[in-house]
Amino acid sequence: MASKSVHADITLLLDMEGVIREATLSPTMAAESVDGWLGRRWSDIAGAEGGDKVRRMVEDARRSGISAFRQINQPFPSGVEIPIEFTTMLLGDRTGMIAVGKNMQAVTELHSRLIAAQQAMERDYWRLRELETRYRLVFDAAADAVMIVSAGDMRIVEANRAAVNAISRVERGNDDLAGRDFLAEVAAADRDAVRDMLAQVRQRGTALSVLVHLGRYDRAWMLRGSLMSSERRQVFLLHFTPVTTTPAIDDVDDDAVLRGLIDRIPDGFVALDSEGVVRHANQAFLDLVQIGSKPAAVGRSLGVWMGRPGADLSSLLTLLRRYKTVRLFQTTIRGELGTETEVEVSAVDGEDDQYIGVLMRNVARRLDAADDHDALRQALGPISKQLGRSSLRKLVKNAVSIVEQHYVKEALLRSKGNRTATAELLGLSRQSLYAKLNCYGFDDKGVVASAADGAEGASDDAED
Template identity: 65%
Template sequence: MADERIESWLGRPWSEIAGETGGDKIKRMVDDTRASGFSAFRQINQKFPSGVEIPMEFTAMLLGDRTGMLVLGKNLQAVAELQARLIAAQQSMERDYWRLREVETRYRLVFDASNEAVVIVSATDFRVVEANLSAVQALTGRQRGNDALAGREFLLDVAPKDREAVHAMLARVRERGKALSILVHLGFSEQAWILRGALVPSEPGQILILHFTPAAIAAPSTEQLEHAAIKELIDRVPDGFVALDAGGTIQHANQAFLDLVQVGSKPPVIGESLRRWLSQPGADWNALLAQLRRYKTVRLFRTTLRGELGSETEVEISAVDADGEQSYIGVLLRNVSRRFNEMPEGDALRTALGPISEQLGRSSLRKLVKDTVSIVEQHYVKQALEHAGGNRTATAELLGLSRQSLYAKLNRYGLDDRDTDAQDISED
């Protein structure tokens, strides 16, 4: 600022030389100083004769004889630069964090969905650290509960006649990193499996990853092939489908249902109750089951399905209670939510948000967030109005708002069109 010539400022009101956005702040500072003798600190973009604007923080105090005011300012360019660097660093940390979460999620999906039994054991004491659902079923005969083996000594689930050989194999894997596969008998049924292992470095210590493959696979019968074809057909149905036992526990689910409840693979939902995802009061699992017990069939049962990641989807349910030696319940769930998929967002929203990025360092974070929310809200209100053809009732439904809330937003953003009142009243 040493080269700036500010002699032309003398004799002019401060509000005229402080830039386009500083006039109101200066007026408030002056009023506060006259009333109390001093003002709070306020950030103003001070404009210099050369045209440069520098963010500065000012405070004013009244002179002792009340003949004038003394204003002190501090250059905030360094602070603004540090804030920008801090925001960039935080964004980089968040991106790295979500990359790690994505890798972890992929590992978990592959681990749980694998048809091959996999057990992770500690290389120190051969205790189970983790096991996938296929391994739990092979070792315990259970359909669920992948934590049932955690902390348990792995050799206890090996047939007594094979324990010595398995212990020797695990010791070789720990020492050499790998070993030849061996035949072992596992679980209560002592089914024959081919066991192979690998050593993997880990924190706080090394672990062994053990893979189990059935020693012999019998040729499927005609009935089994027909059953598999029917299951494949159900899996390809575009609406969600689950088969439940009499208590509401899921025995089979297709891919469309997994998408609705936001689960990546079938094993985590098998053995769970459907009530876990039916959350709407008055239209939950108990209400559905009561209608099934009374009428044996249910059609167009409207409720809300809550996903594992927090989403809520409106669905219509059709269900049937099949009486027989083994009572099963078939449930079909159809997504009936209204969406904005066809509404163009594109460049309009990005263009509207463009000036916000230019205010970084000039406005507080609170104001930046407030302005951003206002622009985004106004954009989607306009989109909803266009999508509903100007009908306020349909617009409020699309946005999930009451009519009164919608009117307030239309008035706030200057979108109030009185010509649509007659149409809304006629529809009401």
């Protein structure tokens, strides 16, 4: 016991009732005075939370001779609270107990610092993730063509959508330039100039821009580059600016006005090349396919979003080659976030056979409203025949009953027979819904099943 008390920061001698008879502090805690503890129960001076732990330690020592280690925040007469880990042991002659405590303040502070460091690391991690996300969004949405090329082997590490379009080697389902030899994408006559420019960038950090021609159409671009260091290698950041002839002022104004009008059309509009790849899109089309920026849509096949992947686009292109114009072409547009929208397509093939204009109108609401209106009008048809045979009050009552039955059935169909969802759609309590179902003799499962049978029959008739 004596050896343990030497290494302890606080030692309490207790009687069998847990009353403190003697208290000893180590030199490291000599600044505290505990004379006021003598004659008091240990549980009474251990604080509100520590008192229960103290009682359990005393009880454990009485029963088994020694208690488990428990940490409490021990209040001292000076007003400070120090975290101390105690264990309680029964004396050999069972005349009392001894409680030995170790000051855990340093450990607690170290643990707090560890938690704070972990939280700081987590915050730094999420800041890094946020910066990476912002970089990715800016990189992909940038209208200018940007590439990252390995300085060692001149392989393309990364390219944004505008750079992919600049290369103009977009294949359906394969528009990734990563891993390709950058110099192979440059016209042969310009490769030496590009090598010289990149050599100057490597030596001096900067160089004058050079004129290059890229892709199968040999489009002209001004190329400038800079050298960056990544984790394991150096890379070139290449920026391409298109070289275009300056049109007349009137042409600039007219083109800007026309482009602005197209962008503000409430229906989706896209300009495609002869293979069905998007070259221009307005905001309404971006909303249909649930994409935030034009560069993210340009260069991708329209068939990615239309009806059956590839099939509906092939049908549309075949009709355009044959008739040059297409009207009232029905299909479905699938958005990037999973929505499906019924659309009506009108399209025209350009005079040079290079571009195709496609206009898409959302008809989902119109079709739903028309079907609903026709069904309700058909249900109300017999009421008009009762004019002159029944009083106005009875006609109105019958009409209200038919309208009510129609919308109860419609709500059952939309909720697929779920009565709770049906009641929410109608703004009724479940008891009121049950009353109306009983009144009109509706069976929710029967309504859904009959609607499904009707849909299958309509599909069979269409196939016949």
